[in-house]
Amino acid sequence: MKRTAFAVSIFMLLLPAINIIAQSSRFPDDLYYTKPVTLEIGASLGLMNCLTDLGGGKGSGKNFIKDINVANSEPAASIYFSTAYKNALVLRSEMTWGIVKASDKVLKDVKESTLGRYERNLSFRSSIFELTLMGEIHPRYFKKYLPYEKLPRLSPYLTGGIGYFIFNPQARLNGVWVDLRPLSTEGQNFPEYPGRKFYKLKQINFPVGAGFRYKLTTFINFSTEVVYRILNTDYLDDVSTTYIDKSLFQKYLRPDLANLALLLYDRQKELNPTHTTNLNDIRGNPKKNDAYFSLNFKVGILF
Numbered sequence: 001m002k003r004t005a006f007a008v009s010i011f012m013l014l015l016p017a018i019n020i021i022a023q024s025s026r027f028p029d030d031l032y033y034t035k036p037v038t039l040e041i042g043a044s045l046g047l048m049n050c051l052t053d054l055g056g057g058k059g060s061g062k063n064f065i066k067d068i069n070v071a072n073s074e075p076a077a078s079i080y081f082s083t084a085y086k087n088a089l090v091l092r093s094e095m096t097w098g099i100v101k102a103s104d105k106v107l108k109d110v111k112e113s114t115l116g117r118y119e120r121n122l123s124f125r126s127s128i129f130e131l132t133l134m135g136e137i138h139p140r141y142f143k144k145y146l147p148y149e150k151l152p153r154l155s156p157y158l159t160g161g162i163g164y165f166i167f168n169p170q171a172r173l174n175g176v177w178v179d180l181r182p183l184s185t186e187g188q189n190f191p192e193y194p195g196r197k198f199y200k201l202k203q204i205n206f207p208v209g210a211g212f213r214y215k216l217t218t219f220i221n222f223s224t225e226v227v228y229r230i231l232n233t234d235y236l237d238d239v240s241t242t243y244i245d246k247s248l249f250q251k252y253l254r255p256d257l258a259n260l261a262l263l264l265y266d267r268q269k270e271l272n273p274t275h276t277t278n279l280n281d282i283r284g285n286p287k288k289n290d291a292y293f294s295l296n297f298k299v300g301i302l303f
Contacts, residue, residue: 036085036086037083037084037085038083038084038087038302039081039082039083039084039302039303040081040082040083040084040221040300040301040302040303041079041080041081041082041300041301041303042079042080042082042221042298042299042300042301043077043078043079043080043298043299044076044077044078044079044080044223044225044296044297044298044299045075045076045077045296045297046075046076046077046078046294046295046296046297047073047074047075047076047294047295048073048074048075048076048098048099048100048128048292048293048294049068049069049070049072049073049074049100049292049293049294050072050100050101050102050236050237050290050291050292050293051067051068051290051291051292051293052102052124052236052237052239052290052291053234053237053239053240053283053284053285053290054102054103054104054122054123054124054237054239055067055069055072055102055103055104055106055107056069056107056117057110058107058110058113058114059113059114059115069102069106071106072100072101072102072103072106074098074099074100074101075098075099076096076097076098076099076128076294076296077096077097077098078094078095078096078097078296078298079094079095080092080093080094080095080298080300081093081094082136082300084136086141086145087138087141087151087155088137088138088139088141088142089135089136089137089138090135090136090137090138090157091133091134091135091136092132092133092134092135092136092159092161093131093132093133093134094130094131094132094134095130095131096128096129096130096131096132096294097127097128097129097130098127098128098130098292098294099125099126099127099128100125100126100128100167100236100292101123101124101125101126102123102124102237103122103123103124104117104118104119104120104121104122104123105118105121105123116282119268119271119272119275120267120268120283121267121268121270121271122171122237122239122267122283123171123172124169124170124171124180124237124238124239125169125170125172125177126167126168126169126170126236126237127167127168128165128166128167128292129165129166130163130164130165130166130205130229131163131164131165132161132162132163132164132207133161133162133163134159134160134161134162134163134207135159135160135161136157136158136159137157137158137159138155138156138157138213139156139157140152140154140155140156141155151215153214153215153216154212154213154214154215155212155213155214155215156210156211156212156213157210157211157212157213158209158210159207159208159209159210159211159225159227160206160207160208160209161206161207162204162205162206162207163204163205163206163207163229164202164203164204164205165202165203165204165205165229166201166202167201167203167236168181168201169181169235169236169237169238171238171264173260173263173264178260178264180238180264181198181199181201181235181238182257183249183253183257183260183261183264183265184198184249184252184253184261185238185239185261185264185265186238186239186240186241186242186243186244186265186283186284187244187245187248189252190244190248190252192244192245192248193244196241199233199235200233203231203232203233204232205229205230205231205232206229206230207227207228207229207230208227208228208230209225209226209227209228209293210225210226211223211224211225211226211296212224212225218302219301219302219303220299220300220301220302221298221299221300221302222297222298222299222300223296223297223298223299223300224295224296224297224298225295225296225298226293226294226295226296227293227294227296228291228293229291229292229293230289230291231289231290231291231292232289233289233290234284234285234286234288234289234290235290236290236291236292237290239283239284240283240284240285240286241283241284241286242280242281242282242283242284243265243266243277243278243279243280243281243282243283244265244279245279246261246262246265246266249261249262249265
């Protein structure tokens with residue numbers, strides 16, 4: 001129900017653009033350059049995914065694209081406002097909503113090769129809210145066009161900038177989604193682990209990407225864009241280092257949180273009841289920060 005309402009809301013945001021497209025025959029489709037600065041407002045629908053310690057591919061895990069689990073893609077949407085100078089340089093502010101998730105269960109078919117990652121049996125999801133300020137470079141428009149000279153319709157571009165995002169990793173237990181950060185699953189803020197502080201749920205990221213823009217008419221742009229977010233955290237999925245002494249949960253947490261932490265910090269016995277986890281066994285890989293990315297289909301109206 002929530003996803004349906006989410007999709008309907010974004011569809012309503014796109015209605016003005018759809019209406020203009022339906023009536024586009026009223027507008028000239030000769031793409032002339034008449035003013036150096038143009039403004040654009042628009043919205044997008046797309047998919048969001050992530051690269052974290054969980055899931056991935058066979059073996060010890062691959063790098064970047066080879067480790068993507070496409071089935072984990074979730075809906076994403078955004079609204080944006082941009083200013084373009086001679087169509088070549090664009091400054092864009094954007095607000096994005098999405099969901100990321102990952103699970104070790106996707107490794108079931110290759111579990112013999114995953115060096116215990118399938119047996120780790122951890123999973124997470126997190127909503128994402130993001131604000132970004134990004135620039136776009138459109139090389140095709142660097143050429144000096146004369147007044148009223150037709151412009152190219154298709155323009156590949158590069159984009160990058162800075163963002164601020166909010167996340168909150170959760171795990172599902174008996175049908176209920178439980179916030180993981182308050183559980184200190186890897187001993188965050190415990191004196192025994194002075195190097196493990198609470199990770200912040202509001203952080204800076206660095207989005208980089210590329211796309212193609214197509215000018216349908218003088219007033220309407222379509223874009224397809226992939227944006228990758230470089231993060232400063234390895235805790236997007238609440239997994240980074242090693243297993244801790246489980247007795248510390250009852251020492252430092254409230255009884256209700258301690259009980260949840262005992263169930264969620266180590267889920268290997270759910271697959272193998274005879275399994276024994278040793279102190280400092282590997283839980284994640286702290287050498288690589290997490291990341292998330294999106295594929296967006298955009299429509300914008302110029303004014």
